[in-house]
Amino acid sequence: MPQIVHEFVWPDRVVIGTVGLPGERTFYLQVRSGARIISIALEKQQSALLAEKIDEILDQLITFEGNPFSIPATTPIELVDNDPLEQPVAEEFRTGSMSLGWDPSTVQVVIEAYPMVDEDEELLEPVEAANALLVRIPVGTARAFAKRTREIVGAGRPMCSLCGYPIDADGHTCTVPGD
Numbered sequence: 001m002p003q004i005v006h007e008f009v010w011p012d013r014v015v016i017g018t019v020g021l022p023g024e025r026t027f028y029l030q031v032r033s034g035a036r037i038i039s040i041a042l043e044k045q046q047s048a049l050l051a052e053k054i055d056e057i058l059d060q061l062i063t064f065e066g067n068p069f070s071i072p073a074t075t076p077i078e079l080v081d082n083d084p085l086e087q088p089v090a091e092e093f094r095t096g097s098m099s100l101g102w103d104p105s106t107v108q109v110v111i112e113a114y115p116m117v118d119e120d121e122e123l124l125e126p127v128e129a130a131n132a133l134l135v136r137i138p139v140g141t142a143r144a145f146a147k148r149t150r151e152i153v154g155a156g157r158p159m160c161s162l163c164g165y166p167i168d169a170d171g172h173t174c175t176v177p178g179d
């Protein structure tokens with residue numbers, strides 16, 4: 001099967017958002033360019049790690065002498081996006097692996113996402129992924145993306161201060177480590 005790559009070079013919008021109630025949320029990376037919209041499902045931990053690594057890359061680039069890439073240290077206020085995901089959310093694929101990079105020639109952060117692969121299937125020959133997402137975003141947008149993602153991830157169920165597990169809406173039985 002030929003590989004289908006959903007590529008966005010200068011997207012109009014790139015955000016992490018959720019569908020569902022805390023504890024039952026599905027996380028999506030949604031990218032829009034004009035009328036073209038792609039939504040891929042992610043795990044909460046993948047979303048959090050993506051935001052963390054984007055900030056790490058940008059923070060490292062700031063340390064270059066003279067900051068030749070004009071990396072913002074904080075989120076540019078004009079790039080803050082608190083709007084919900086664009087509806088309807090049609091899941092293109094569930095993300096298995098991701099990679100993150102930097103393209104100095106365009107001064108963009110590069111996000112690649114690949115679908116989850118069924119490990120139970122025995123493959124006799126390697127096959128290319130049926131889908132992939134490639135997104136290139138400028139540094140200010142990347143900073144705003146990371147900020148929003150941290151806020152979305154943190155907006156879930158509150159954590160128990162004793163055991164560290166999420167507190168469900170219908171109660172919480174806590175087992176403190178060492179009991």
